[in-house]
Amino acid sequence: MKKLSIDLNSDMGEGFGPWVIGDGVDDCIMPLISSANIATGFHAGDPNIMHRTVLLAxxxxxxxxxxxxxxxxxGFGRRHIRExxxxxxxxxxxxxxxxxxxxRLAGVGLQHxxxxxALYMHAAQDEEFSRKLVETLQVIEPTLFLYCMENSVTCRIARELGQPVVREFYADRDYDxxxxxxxxxxxxxxxxxQIAGKVLRACTExxxxxxxxxxxxxxxxxxCIHSDTPGALELIVATRKALGEHGIRIAPPAAAVHA
Known part of the structure; x- marks a missing residue:
């Protein structure tokens, strides 16, 4: 069934001090997306970047x-760490x-x-970790959307425990x-x-x-289109154009998204 609207998310604020990851076009990408995943300091980001990115969003x-x-x-958080x-x-x-x-300082709440x-992929496969993650969210942020892949362990456990989930499609990654x-x-x-066509087909077919x-x-x-993918801005522009031409609007996830 063709989707009438879809959330478009991208990773934002993934620099550190004077260093920038990707093309450094967060200011250009932010107006084109509906959800921003803001780096929180461990793989990228720092307090100044986090504050600035929250205000931009x-x-x-x-x-x-x-x-x-x-x-x-x-390693930009792409190396698996045993812990x-x-x-x-x-x-x-x-x-x-x-x-x-x-x-909170900016007067807004968290959506997701x-x-x-590597932590995302670890959660997708590790039942003990995903269960502890969802149980923790149930205590501190029970209404927070948890972004994950539909076929992941994370998604299954979140649904089981009642944490709202947003299932992702990765425009700039391959699938097995x-x-x-x-x-x-x-x-x-x-x-x-090609990426716009891939997304359009996924949304319509x-x-x-x-x-x-x-x-x-x-x-x-x-x-999801990652901001550190080379040419990310062009990918997002082309994808929005293709979706718009087929009557699919970009919108944040609704409260009715799968719980």
Missing amino acids: KQQGVGIGAHPGFRDLV SPEALINDIVYQLGALREFA IKPHG TSGSIVFTRNVRRLDPE GRVMTVSGTEIDIDFDSV
């Missing part, structure tokens, strides 16, 4: 989400709390949480036949028209091509 009316990662500034579920949850609470205070990079994204550390420059050359069914509530 507020100015553009974009939903604000915490984007916690592994404690891995050097106990309890320690990882404490890291997430720490990062979530930091962004929540910057949001989305683990970053299980419906999971193929995790990569080095993303090449992609063709904007619910299908995506896998790396093995077969097609699978896919369902989702939000499309």
